Amino acid sequence: MKQVLLNKLRAFRREDAGNIATEFVVMVPILLLALMAGVEIGIMTIRQTMLERSLDETVRWIRLNTGASPTHEELKAMVCQYGVVPDCQENLTLELLPRNLRAWEALPEDYACIDKSTEITPMSEYSFGMDNELVIIRACAKFEPIFPGTSFAAALTQDDAGYASITKMTAFVQEPR
Numbered sequence: 001m002k003q004v005l006l007n008k009l010r011a012f013r014r015e016d017a018g019n020i021a022t023e024f025v026v027m028v029p030i031l032l033l034a035l036m037a038g039v040e041i042g043i044m045t046i047r048q049t050m051l052e053r054s055l056d057e058t059v060r061w062i063r064l065n066t067g068a069s070p071t072h073e074e075l076k077a078m079v080c081q082y083g084v085v086p087d088c089q090e091n092l093t094l095e096l097l098p099r100n101l102r103a104w105e106a107l108p109e110d111y112a113c114i115d116k117s118t119e120i121t122p123m124s125e126y127s128f129g130m131d132n133e134l135v136i137i138r139a140c141a142k143f144e145p146i147f148p149g150t151s152f153a154a155a156l157t158q159d160d161a162g163y164a165s166i167t168k169m170t171a172f173v174q175e176p177r
Contacts, residue, residue: 003126028058040145044166047085051141054082059137059172084141091142091163098174100133113140113165133174140167 056080062068070078072094080088093113099105142163145153156164 015021016168021103035125036147036150039072040152043146044164047141047143048166048168050082051079051084051139051166052170054079054084055137055139055168055170057082059170061170063175079139085143085166088141093140097136097138099136101134107136107138111124111138111167113142113167134171135174136171138167138169140165 050105058075061078062070075094076089076092079094080092085091095111097107099107142165144162145158145164146157147153148162153164158164
């Protein structure tokens with residue numbers, strides 16, 4: 001009986017039908033996680049690039065149309081026309097901060113990006129500045145990660161509702177009118 005059991009164990013040990021299934025079970029989840037992280041990083045990079053491009057185009061429009069004073073909603077519409085994030089009008093925060101170059105004051109550290117888990121507060125500051133004054137535009141766009149369960153999405157700073165954010169900043173000098 002003991003010999004028969006040993007013979008069966010030796011035969012089982014020499015058998016190689018199923019090795020590939022073991023490798024498949026171990027490697028496929030790792031490859032799928034890498035694929036999902038690659039897709040998430042790619043889409044986030046596209047969003048960051050589109051936000052930066054749309055801010056540049058908006059600043060270009062402001063500089064070319066000296067004297068025009070678009071409203072906050074019109075500026076958001078200009079930025080959002082490039083499809084930065086889903087529901088851009090609700091998920092984008094713009095802040096215009098005029099600064100005097102001769103009496104520089106630091107930018108506020110706390111940037112109020114929209115927190116989807118709390119009640120929306122009105123915009124913080126919006127002013128096109130005076131002639132020859134530096135104006136800094138800060139934009140923050142909120143988005144939901146595509147694969148929220150991955151380790152990459154977990155590493156993003158998220159609010160209580162699970163939205164991550166991208167922030168961009170650019171500046172221009174308000175030309176004389």
